[in-house]
Amino acid sequence: MEKEIQSSIATGFLNKKHKSNKAYQPHLIVNDRSQANTMLHHIDRALQECDEFIFVVAFITESGLAMIKAQLHDLAQKGVRGRLITSTYLYFNQPKMFRELLKLKNVEVKITNLKGFHTKGYIFKKSEHYTLIVGSSNLTAFAFKENYEWNIKFTSHNQGEIVYHFVEQFDDLWEEGVVLTDEWIKEYAVQYAKYQSDHPIVEQVFEPTLNAAQQLTQITPNAMQEVAMQSLQQIRERGEKRAMVISATGTGKTYLSAFDVRQFRPDRFLFIAHREQILRKAMEDYKKVLGGQEDDYGLYTGTEKSPEAKYLFATIQTISRPTHLENFQPSTFDYILIDEVHRAGADTYKRLIDYFTPKFLLGMTATPERTDGINVFELFDYNIAYEIRLQDALEQNMLAPFCYFGVVDYEKDGLTIDDTSTLQDLVSASRVDYILEKINYYGYQGDQLRGLMFCSRVDEANELSQLLNQKGLRTVALSGSHAQEERDEAVAQLEQGLLDYILTVDIFNEGIDIPKLNQIVMLRQTESSIVFIQQLGRGLRKAPNKEYVTVIDFIGNYKNNYLIPIALSGDTSQNKDNIRKKLQDTHFLVGVSAINFEKIAKERIFQSIATTNLTGIATIREAYENLKNKIGRMPLLYDFIHYHSLDPIVLVDEHDNKNKHGMNNYYDVLVKMKESVPSLSEYQQSILTMVSKELLSGKRMHEIILLKTLIDSGPILEETYRAKLKELGYFVDTETIQSVERILDLSFFVKTDRQKYGNQPIVEKNDREYHLAPLFQKELQANEFFSRLIHDVLRTATARSVRYDKTKRLTLYEKYSRKDVCRLLNWDVDEKGTMYGYRLKHGTCPVFVTYHKDEDVAASQQYNDAFVDEQRLHWYSKSNRTLKSKEIQGLLKMHENDEEAHIFVKKDDGEGSHFYYLGPADVDLETVAEKKMMDDKGKELPVVTFDFELEHAVAPQLYDYLTHDL
Template sequence: MVNFIQSLEASLHKGFINEKHTKSGSYTPKLLINDVKNNDHVLTSLLEELDKCQSFIFSVAFITESGLATLKSHLLDLKRKGVKGRILTSTFLNFNQPKVFRELLKIKNVEVKLTNLHGFHSKGYVFKHNTYYSLIVGSSNLTAHALKLNYEWNVKLTSHKDGEIVQNFQHQFEEVWRSSQPLSEEWIADYEKKYLQAVDSKAASQVTGVSIPYENDPIEENQKIMPNKMQQVALQEIEAIRKSGKEKGLIISATGTGKTYLSAFDVKSFNPKRMLFIVHREQILSKAKSDFQRVLGGEDKEFGILAGSNKQGGAKYLFAMIQSVSKDDTLHQFDPEAFDYILIDEVHKAGAKSYHKVIDYFKPKFFMGMTATPERTDDFNIYELFDYNIAYEIRLQEALEEDMLCPFHYFGVTDLEYNGQSIDDTTLLSKLVTEERVNHMIEKIQYYGFSGDKVRGLIFCSRKDEAEELSCALNKRGFRTVALTSEDSQKVREEQVKQLENGVLDYILTVDIFNEGIDIPSINQVVMLRQTQSSIVFIQQLGRGLRKHISKDFVTIIDFIGNYRNNYLIPIALSGDKSQNKDNIRRHMQDTSYIKGVSTVNFEEIAKKHIFKAINNTNLTEMKRLKEAFNELKNRIGRIPYLYDFVENHSIDPMVIVNKYSNYQQFLVKIKENVPQLTEYENKVLTMCSLEILNGKRKHEILLLDALLHQEKISFDKYLYLLEESNCQVDENTLTSVQNTFNLSFFTQTYKVKYGEQPIIVLDENKYFVFNKDIAKSLNLNNHFKNMITDIVRSAAEKNKSYQCNEPLTLYKKYTRRDACKFLNWTSDESSTMYGYKTKYNTCPIFITYHKNEEVEASRAYGDEFLDREVLKWYTRSNRSLKSEEVKKIIEAKENNIDIHIFVKKDDDEGSDFYYLGKAIPDKNTVQQAVMKDKDNKELPVVHMNMIMEKSIDSKLYHYIKGIKND
């Protein structure tokens, strides 16, 4: 209680009296806005409070289905914990639709009431905690746009439970609550009648005249269709490709982003004498022809189809099936130069012989390929086919940000446990379609719901027999479903899709025949009942619902997550992060703000544990994965990639490669790439630069290496100038540390041998930095060696952009114990004897593993704990007392001019890297002698104290570290 009051007082002083107040607290009043650029949203703070509260009350005038969807999985987790809440809302301006009230009734741990107060327009969220309340009050209603996208002002305040402001809020809420109407089915039915009457009345009042139907003029119609902002940029880039003399171009565009319209706009600009559009699915053909005609205008006879019995080969704009046009007798009817513009849709299929035959035969002036998924699991290189000319690329995240796709709410939900065991890779069909699992599935899809008047859903199953049996089971329960598999004809599939679109069917169940090449814009719910086999397939299936349609505001994605080995692919697919860095993937599980627009990603807590377990159990650095990523990038750029290419193309983190293989050269040799050889010493120098410089954690070494790669020597003064110009620290200890790194004196003997033993860079008697003679010789004679070193420097400089140069350590970046020794300017690496902490050279780095493994010996299982975002309860080593010299040094750190630095990792599964959380000072009032027991139940002395953080810890990282263990 005392700590809370002190922290609250400090927070209020900083928030309301003086922003420069040195002692800040975790409860500083905060302006909450939707900062799209920095992925910070009102929703983030709201969910943080919701997830840790004991109860809550919302008073909001307006609620949308999409807004409510952002909270549903969190509210379900609270229900499991026994946490309840109340929501007060209204029918003000008839904004709230009847359906959202039905959605509210599904949430059993939330009581809802309706007020008839005239002009009810409040927007307040109050969360009860143990001794205090958090309040978010301002302009945001419970809508997805207000919580994630709109320009909103909200203030987050913290009050002691006895504070006047929270008492006023409570009093106001209770006063209106008592006189309000409880939400019920009967009330909703009555409201729906009035709502529909009001809507009809409003629509009638807006009618200003009676429109008379007339026949559309196709030329006039096409002039109204204009490219959107992203398509305008794409068209400019495609034109630039042509102006540079290139005859081929590849468009990489996420499903639903309008590839067909984009290509039609480009054809209109190109104005070919004749055009050929090639597809591999007949249902795409008619749609493409229709879209092109809308954009281009012109008479019907100018647009023809070449497929099956349709042989309109003489049309100006010809839309052909690859199966038809590739037939010898058909193909040779055309002059090779008959078409000056040829497009291939879904060009990732072009590895087939039929495509190669057509591509090799025709000689157009411009060749365009379009795909959403250029990455292939086979050996075919799409990029090579188009001479590595990527004319335009937009992936899922960018498309969401540009509002090109329908927003989605993804829910990673918990699959059913069968006899205490989760569904996993080996589960039998008999267990996949049990009555309990069907009930569980129905419960989840009804709870998470859909946007629109009725469900139009796709359910992806793990195998054909599951789809068929599950369809029967759902039909017996009143749903209207059908199972479609690869055994069904194209005609049957098209008929069932029409049934779904027309509302005759609720769901189509399938395995993977609808992963691509199917266009059902009205889909408003996608259910995934199978394990994720690849990121590509995951995005393809999610993408089935991402096309915009007048009948929906968003699409609901419900992913049933069992105990699958490949669960780690889910955060990779959703975030688009290909770094193979486990820490990144774990962070994407906790912080999902990377999703743009009003879309959200949500995981039920148990499902989240399944994914963490899969991340931990997966070897992301196995050769197979690294080689696949390498080949993918090599295919894309048409040569052996440098490390910088991985950085630039957001592929594997180069550190993942070098941490496993010591340097990139050894990886290339391992995968049998034909690269020039290096001497044993050159290899060791490359290893040193890879493991010590490539990470980009300190700019000083990067600048010196870069300078010496461009000139034979550099004076000490010139080097100082370069550092000052980059705003880097130039104190004597830092400069000595840099020299100790390059002369290898910092390292242990093991590392000295690994790095070649002799100094790499020396400061000569004339105060010039120079490479040693062997390296200088290699750089002159071995161009490959020089390129590899240059590549490291270039990559390191790019990675360094996220680090500070005027401080030894950058907040929230990750460091090893050895890094701490180096960057705190210790003369040598003492990480092997540092253990939890060590005081030296007026610094004391403290390393904490927050969630200890159960196997950790009792005498080392310290109870370190964050009490809040600026107070850490910290324990010394066992067998230490208040009289211990090392303890006294830390308690008197301020008087002894010792800087205490706090490093924390979530648990041992994160490896040897720790997050740097900044400096701290001990609160002397909290220092206590205590005891802990060892494995033999023997009592050992220990000291604990509160460490007050210099800066309040970033809330997202704080909640990640404190959250559930990574298993």
């Protein structure tokens, strides 16, 4: 350790070219999310690794504390404790924040009265060393993720003088500090209130009492609404009469529609919704935007009817009745808007749409996808004027931030709540106490709790509500059996602070507006990503003094747990690797929203991802139909990328061991989807299979570029081809060019693959000139549909290739199969069948490590490969190898012979046949040793072991994922 720290100091302070372990090098933290270089990243990482921690920070906010509560919970489970010193400087810290600190059972807190205390330091102790982060960041959400900050992170041996001074200063402060207690907080609250009254904050009043005309000039569209309005106008200018807007809950859809109505200037306007409460709120918003006289606006509901109003707001249940439709001429309204238009498949909506003939019909929804066969997109002629989903809305600051906590559900005698749990288990006294403990620990922002609990069953909601009331909470349970008036009354009571929680089963997924909601509790399994986002969206409406909403998701042993990262990230690719990445690194959200999982809860989700078939025929068919409905035609592969649907690779590649649907190319997919398409010959299918299986991933663009050039422009000289690659920024060398040739003439592949791919070249080379093989050229010309599918693969591969580094053969942290590695390292032939753990050939040595072996793996293959740290892998050779073995001597002389080892690691066999690429590595010759291991019969076998030193330290989230046993 001492040697590595010395080396890292030399890199950081003497010579940046000096080679050292990057895990210990000094590091500047500036909150660059694109480079995973935020304070939250580094604090998370340091907390995970430490044996003890010390925080010395002047200012702390509830939202900043919330970002690390799950990590502190996990540390408490491990027995790791910490100490924290903060202050009352400028009365920045709120009394409620201090109460939140008292909830941290493994953190001792003291208050310093030191005048002008403005310190920001974080110290983490582990065995022989300390990690220190010191700079400008207080413990706040903005300082941890968004603000431009300067913080230096460095490592010191525990005998180092600098860390001695830091700890000594802390100990002095600690000795003089005041212990945080309930009594202290009560006294501080009085002082805090007095300070606030003596130093009032001038708040901007956004909507003073203005008349309608004044309001008309004050309210203007935001950036999203401006773009959407332009798009709507362009659609109308094309002569279209219908369009849709897809916009996340809380992003101002109603105001957007009002702005567009103002832009359109209709003589008569009709607004349709399914609830009178929505209509009344929409009508008030329209008045602010459109102005005019009070009697210009009217309702058309079961209880109130103003059919002559210029701007009419009607419930679908009332106006769609034939007796009411007859009160209007079909051309009465120039502009009709349907809210929550995903409901438009119902007969009531169809009747209304078929009856009226407006100049323009607009539909608005947050979730247009349907599972009942209704194509909402078709109703609006496939004109999507604007689409903004959750991630976009958060990025544009349209929604309140959220702090999500995935917590493990109640467990008793080794059994956890799951979809087979009885009512007795769901509402047992011990589970109720557990729920209360969790919701109290993770808390809520603000002074008054206003919560919404989603339960799995009606009887659970009813019983749980009674039990919570007995515990002193004020709750009510609502279900579909309750009248609308009862629901509205409960919402009003929650908004007014007369209720703490509403418990419900699905009825509040949509169409309900509770801006002051500050906590959402999910006590049910995730049924779909759409429902998850609908329920999350209940809390994302902005409100005065609302900084964020707390979301507490109780994660049991549910098969659908894999849907949680899909919903939170919006990633619908069904690619397990993509989903794992989102779960490994939860810092992908823009702004100060945060995602946190307790360790066991995260493990359950990883297990769900590993055991679930994400690309079964039913899933593919649903995604295919949704995309087809959206674009109004048969999708091509490229459409799946363009419209952010399935990752095309999962359709044709056995990337996941469970993907056994037997579709080798997109023609197979179309046939399976029962599309009426022109038939392809056996040869055409074999070529399509080859380019799909081998090139669609986009891992190397060289073949794609050559094929596309030959198809579009005809023969090309090798020199011209090389120049084109260089011009496009791709690496070029003779070995790679020869590898490309072996792929396209099929000589690289094993016999079974060659037969599957047509058994003859698709590209030939004569006198340094490339041209398409005659039969391939002939088939492209003879069958337009075949040509179209080939072009589609090449276009899709190009789009997918952006994730790979064009200047290198292999991209750090992407996943590769053994066949991929043989190809990309320019081996002559595919040797995946005999490669196994490693092989030194052609100046390269790929090393494949399955980190967690299955229990049934033979003892002679149970190598104890293990990371020493993020940059060092302790590795074992195959058994029956000694220091004198030829292959071992080759490995030990790689650096001397200018040969390169490449390390590939996967967590376990549940990840399929692909490995994460961790980069090149050198053998540390000082660690080479010959050892003994036992075979299945107890016989000792020789084995050689040494450390690989990686060129790049493994990214923290990936390192944790690979090394932690699930």
